[in-house]
Amino acid sequence: MPETSLERGRATRERLLRAAVALIGEVGWNGVTTRLVAERAGVAPGVVHYHFGSVAELLTAASLGFVRELIGQIGEELSRRPDPEAGLDWLMGAVAVYAGDDPASLLVAETYLASTRIPELRDRLAELVLGFRRTLAHWLAGHGVEDPDAVAALLAAAIDGLVLHHRLDPGLDVAALAGPARRLLRKE
Amino acid sequence: MPETSLERGRATRERLLRAAVALIGEVGWNGVTTRLVAERAGVAPGVVHYHFGSVAELLTAASLGFVRELIGQIGEELSRRPDPEAGLDWLMGAVAVYAGDDPASLLVAETYLASTRIPELRDRLAELVLGFRRTLAHWLAGHGVEDPDAVAALLAAAIDGLVLHHRLDPGLDVAALAGPARRLLRKE
DNA sequence: TGTGAATTTGGGCAAACGCCCAAGGCGGTC
């Protein structure tokens, strides 16, 4: 299996990123240590600081990559729905699937919080969230919803908030909120 | 100023709790250390583990106390409003005041996140949030809003989500969202 | 088969961590 050093390096870097994504959700942003992520990736501890300047840098890259992909997938799913009502139903259903204690939900929450302490992360995350809100607003506007920007901001915030609350109250029936949420789509 | 040992102890404990509240917002849950909180409170490091079993215990007590008071104040303010529309306006205005990077907002966010790793904290926080949602639902129901429970859940989630998003995008005009949010209050 | 650049190894370092504890105040009670 011929393999150049560069390719091996790239593959190792990728393994570190994947290990970091998994661990942020499992043990939290501050729980991910040099040695832990190295062990999970199956490499020696020193490798971490060869590929990344610091642990924080690794975590930043890993979390941003994950959030970017997640947002892209949501946007794609929404664009497939025939109307905003169907989109809202799907959205609430998707949020309901995440109990709030799954690694994906936790990673997103951890990233939000960590972004308050890491300027670089905050700026990049802000771009992503802003882009998502714009996508949402554009999609709403295309279906005749009034005040699409404001409704998009409310929906985006509600989604993130629901993930947090669902964790605290697993009995919360998120999917059932789609009905009242539809009121946001109606005209004056 | 005659003062018994018990009174002095109580005062010190209170100082530690206040210092912890301030520091959680400033440096984050995991950034609060034994020595840091002791220095802020103006006491020797050993005092922390005399009054509290562990640092986590101190942080749990401090954050829960703060959130409890905050929720109580919000509920009180809402009950003073003549109708849900006015309440919503006040609520959004209050959220808008918090830029998301103030200690209070950060403390709430930190507490949410920490609660995913500390069962004791999660249970107590869940009680508080559930209570707030019930207060909100009761207030909405009293004004003839349909599906008060669902609307309360959506509003509570949106508030927390907006605090997070406002931090990422300081340009977000939260107060302006009150208009579209009113649609949630209307009858079918 | 040798050379060199990229990658990997694993131990080492200083700093910071939570928690502990013997010793020392500091009032209120006899």
Place this chain on the structure above:
DNA sequence: GACCGCCTTGGGCGTTTGCCCAAATTCACA
């Protein structure tokens, strides 16, 4: 004034942390 219980002090213990680095390894290429 001696005692007693509560509170406070500040240093110490063992552990873990991020990051470093000289040496070893790997593989394409000469």
